[in-house]
Amino acid sequence: MTILLLGSGGREHALAWKMLQSPKCSKLFVAPGNAGTAQIATNCSLDILDFDSIKSLVLQEKVEMVVVGPEDPLVQGIYDFFKNDETLKNIPVIGPSKVGAQLEGSKEFAKEFLIRHHIPTAAYDSFTAATVEKGYEFLETLQPPYVLKADGLAAGKGVLIIQDLAEAKEELRNMLVHAKFGKASKKVVIEEFLDGIELSCFVLTDGKNYKMLPTAKDYKRIGEGDTGLNTGGMGAISPVPFADAILLEKIETRIVKPTIEGFQKDGIEYKGFVFIGLIIVKGEPIVIEYNVRMGDPETEVVIPRLKSDLVELFQAVADEKLDEVTLDIDERSATTIMVVSGGYPEDYEKGKVILGIEKVADSIVFHAGTKLENGQVVSNGGRVLAVTSFGENFQEAIKKSYQNIDKLHFDKMYFRKDIGKDLDNS
Structure with a gap:
């Protein structure tokens, strides 16, 4: 079977690595992929939100299944695009419909779904620029800290947890009136802190x-x-x-x-x-x-x-x-440690040559933000590599990951040295 995988991160490298272990997978395309997927599959420099380009590739290469890694194409309706196209409708897309993807695309949609189906979740209400004053009143009914969530997709950064009521009110105004998170915060969900x-x-x-x-x-x-x-x-x-x-x-x-x-x-x-x-x-x-x-x-x-x-x-x-x-x-336990660019999650530099991947032993290196440049693997994102290891317990697996990270090097590379420490007594 010929499969197309959409995405370019560590998640996609791990999915590609696993799918290629299947005798059912004869050819794998990854769009756009990274330096890691380039070594095991065929990368395609496609915009994953350009559904017409995806259609052209699928028909040209006789793709028989599409696996969607990130959320954006799902929220934009790639499942429905295939389902409603005569030439694509028999090609399965692994991912929800556009309506299903609203569970991530809209915090309010998700909250309403949870309440409707009696699934335990925190108390909440949602507000727009027109109801910002009501938002202030709702904040006053809660105990600190205050949780503010941009309703739309904000690349995992649209959630604020604030201790001070006055600051929470100010940030609510920043999100709704001053579009702190762009379109994502046209509506804001305020939630009880758990x-x-x-x-x-x-x-x-x-x-x-x-x-x-x-x-x-x-x-x-x-x-x-x-x-x-x-x-x-x-x-x-x-x-x-x-x-x-x-x-x-x-x-x-x-x-x-x-x-x-x-x-x-x-x-x-x-x-x-x-x-x-x-x-x-x-x-x-x-x-x-x-x-x-x-x-x-x-x-x-x-x-x-x-x-x-x-x-x-x-x-x-x-x-x-x-x-x-x-x-x-x-x-067995599995652990992964992320190696990131210096300055991440704020400003960071790309294009740093990565050395030592070939020296890693008894761990798997999944590429996250990398690309090939003149035959060399270079950094191409904030999160660069994930070093995954197995062990009889997570402490043993973590130790292996750290031992192998010591073999890696690129300029301004950073990683946390305390992953799993909070679980040592659990």
Whole structure:
């Protein structure tokens, strides 16, 4: 089977790496891909939001399946574009419909879905520039800290958590009136703050049946001790040590099942990944957000733990026969550490030559922000490489990742040295 994978990050390199292990995958195109995918698949320099160009490639190369890595093409409706095109409608797209993708594309849509299907989530309300004064009044009813979320897509950066009421009001005005996050903050959701420990739950669904993938925990802050600015993620661990059988059962019965049943009740076409961001408060799971694709860097620890054939799983999703396949998981722990450009998540330089990848042993290097330039691998983003390792426990796996990071070098390279330290006693 010829497959097209859309995206260019560590998530896509991990998906490509896994799909190419399947005897069912004869050729893999990645658009636009990175230096890592270039070494194992065929990169195509396509704009993943230019659906007509994607159509041309699919027809020209006789692509038989499209796997969507990031959220943007899903929110823009690539699933529907294929479904409604006579020449494309029989080619499965792994990812939800445009309506399904609103679970990530609109915080308000997601909140309304959660409330409607009685899925535990924080109290909230939403506001626009016209109702900013009502927003101030709602803030006054809450206890600090105050959580403000841009309703639309803001590349993972549209959430503010503020301790001071006056500052929260000022930021609400900045978002709504002064378009702090552009169009994404035309509407803002204000949410009750929940204090607990976060956990990522991943589900693969054909819209009716589902498989729960391994849990993971990622680390968002740039600085050690979870300090500093939010990033796309500085590292991840799977499985999560505190996610025992009791908690997993609560997550499945209270959150996963009602979510998939909600798709059916609401007539939402959904064939792909559901990433459920959870917070565990006093042992009870509560939904913070939905994403409609795999997380990054969580993909780099969840996908390597799959022993099952990923292409076979995707085919079962397309055929609505996910209940007929089994999910086989590696019992070992997997960890990944992100190596990033100096200055990230703010201003950083690209084009730094990366040395030492070939010296890495007993770990997998997934490329995130890289490209090939004159035969050399150079940095091409904020998050550059993810170093993934296995171990009998996460401490052993983390140690391997750090040992291998010591073999890597590029100018101003940075990584957190405390990934997993918070879980040592869990």
